[in-house]
Amino acid sequence: MTTRRVVITGLGLVSPLGRDVKKSWDALVAGECGIRKIAEHPDPRIPVHVAGECLDFDPERVTEKKKLREGGRFIHMTVDAADQAVTHAGLDAKALERAAVMIGVGMGSMRHIEDATRTIDQKGPRRVSPYLVPAMVGNLAAGQVAIRFGCRGPNMSTTAACTSGAMGIGEAMWMIRNGRCDVALAGGAESSVDAVALAGFASLRAVSKEEDPAAASCPYDTRRNGFVLGEAAAVIAIEELEHAKKRGANILAELRGYATLTDAFHIASPAPDGVGLQLAIEETLRDARIPADAIGYVNGHATSTPVGDEIEAQVLARVLPGVAVSSTKGATGHALGGAGAVEAVFSTLALRDGALPPTLHLEDPDPATAGLDLIRGETRQKKVDAVMSVSSGFGGSNAGLVIARL
Numbered sequence: 151m152t153t154r155r156v157v158i159t160g161l162g163l164v165s166p167l168g169r170d171v172k173k174s175w176d177a178l179v180a181g182e183c184g185i186r187k188i189a190e191h192p193d194p195r196i197p198v199h200v201a202g203e204c205l206d207f208d209p210e211r212v213t214e215k216k217k218l219r220e221g222g223r224f225i226h227m228t229v230d231a232a233d234q235a236v237t238h239a240g241l242d243a244k245a246l247e248r249a250a251v252m253i254g255v256g257m258g259s260m261r262h263i264e265d266a267t268r269t270i271d272q273k274g275p276r277r278v279s280p281y282l283v284p285a286m287v288g289n290l291a292a293g294q295v296a297i298r299f300g301c302r303g304p305n306m307s308t309t310a311a312c313t314s315g316a317m318g319i320g321e322a323m324w325m326i327r328n329g330r331c332d333v334a335l336a337g338g339a340e341s342s343v344d345a346v347a348l349a350g351f352a353s354l355r356a357v358s359k360e361e362d363p364a365a366a367s368c369p370y371d372t373r374r375n376g377f378v379l380g381e382a383a384a385v386i387a388i389e390e391l392e393h394a395k396k397r398g399a400n401i402l403a404e405l406r407g408y409a410t411l412t413d414a415f416h417i418a419s420p421a422p423d424g425v426g427l428q429l430a431i432e433e434t435l436r437d438a439r440i441p442a443d444a445i446g447y448v449n450g451h452a453t454s455t456p457v458g459d460e461i462e463a464q465v466l467a468r469v470l471p472g473v474a475v476s477s478t479k480g481a482t483g484h485a486l487g488g489a490g491a492v493e494a495v496f497s498t499l500a501l502r503d504g505a506l507p508p509t510l511h512l513e514d515p516d517p518a519t520a521g522l523d524l525i526r527g528e529t530r531q532k533k534v535d536a537v538m539s540v541s542s543g544f545g546g547s548n549a550g551l552v553i554a555r556l
Contacts, residue, residue, distance in 0.1 A: 154390050156323045157391050157405065158386055159238075159239040160238035160240075160387030161235055161387075161402070162232055162233065162236075162385040163234065164204050165482055166185065166204055166380055171499075175499050178478060181508060181510065181528055182481065183511075184380075184482050185201065185363040186205075187199060188203070189203055192343075192348065199360070200361070200363045200366045200378055201378060201379050204227065204381055209230070212226070212230045220281055222261065224381070225259075225290055225339075227383035228292075228385065229294050232299070232335050233298070234385070235337075236335070240400070243299075245393075246300060248302060248303045248331055248333070249334055250301070250305065250331040251336070252304070252336040252337075253289075253307055253308075254309070254337070254339075254488070255308075255339055255488075256488075257340060259342075260342050260346040260347050262285050288307045292306060293305060311543030312490070312542060313541040314490065315339075315491030316493075316550075318336050319490070320410065322335075323408055324408065326388060335385055335386075336386055337383070337491035338383070338489070338490055340380075341381040341383075351377075351379065355376070357377055357378065358378055366378045367479055367511065369452035369459055369477035370459050370516055371513060378479075379483060380479070380489075382489070382491075384495045401556055402502055403502065403556065407438025408434060411430040414426070414546055416546065420461050420462075424465035426542075426546055427548045429548075431465065433550070434551065434552055435552070437552075438536075440536060442470050445470055445537065446534025447473070447475075448476075448537070448540065449477070449478060449496055451477070451541050451542045452477035452479065454479065454480070454484075467518075467522055470538075472523055474522075474525055474532070476509040478492075480512065481507075497537045498553050500537055501534060504533035506530040506531075506532055506534070535554060536554040539551045
């Protein structure tokens with residue numbers, strides 16, 4: 151049986167760098183940073199000072215004001231990103247009728263839980279909004295996208311911490327390969343710059359407590375001391391190759407390979423030998439049917455944590471020695487469940503434009519990166535034929551995506 155090939159025809163993005171794909175990408179390749187002092191700090195007792203917030207995002211661009219209460223911020227951001235992807239791909243109602251929607255979400259809306267708890271304490275349980283549950287649960291990001299575009303195909307949310315977005319894209323790719331649909335809107339989203347998430351990650355000692363935005367997120371650097379919480383939503387439109395050709399779509403790239411494997415080691419820390427990530431990268435290459443030396447660029451997961459970045463660098467040096475690598479989280483912060491999807495968009499654009507974005511704030515590389523070609527300082531102009539994006543998350547989850555020229 152011939153494997154059905156899957157291609158990328160549309161991109162959508164809301165990020166701390168800009169409210170759409172063009173603004174975000176232009177800012178990234180220009181070396182701009184979307185990390186700033188938290189605009190409205192939810193609780194000054196929490197020792198976290200900066201975040202990657204989407205300050206110019208306006209939910210009313212795509213959602214009627216009276217319907218805003220039906221969804222959390224992460225849902226409205228997803229609908230916006232999906233709207234961009236559908237428009238970019240030129241998909242009409244007929245093409246979308248049987249489309250799948252797969253949106254990875256790590257935490258949902260913690261803010262709504264926090265507000266509802268306060269309401270119960272202060273006013274009683276009967277005053278809790280009937281829109282609480284639909285606004286907070288992760289799968290409503292995919293649900294609201296399906297409602298907006300009339301997508302009646304498979305609809306679900308992948309939840310695997312910080313690999314959620316990458317898994318949403320990969321699982322949708324497999325659906326198309328297996329003939330369950332011809333079109334899918336896939337990606338990830340997160341918006342958790344709130345008191346509960348900030349306090350929780352601070353208690354875990356996972357986030358940076360730096361007050362200077364330029365010193366807070368520095369992946370692969372010896373100064374790193376924790377990640378910077380970010381928010382974002384990214385959606386890509388993917389199609390079966392012949393379906394895209396038949397309708398005359400502008401094909402951006404081929405979604406060539408995907409795999410996800412697990413450390414089976416710890417609830418929050420990666421395995422010391424990086425076994426799960428290594429297996430995921432190797433399996434992704436096998437799925438893509440390309441050798442390791444065909445990968446011209448890796449968008450790394452590196453979040454700016456002391457342990458995670460080191461282990462990831464060691465794994466990449468073993469499996470993809472000498473490969474060009476950067477982590478765009480230096481510019482965006484870490485969007486948790488949305489991160490893998492954001493980085494899939496950036497990887498696609500890097501392939502399209504021959505522009506490999508740098509790791510911001512990388513001044514003193516960790517010795518563990520010695521076997522890698524780190525991109526720092528400024529965007530590197532270089533045409534490559536295949537790129538990889540890797541993601542890792544709590545619970546030991548790991549995922550890889552290969553995106554290649556058709």
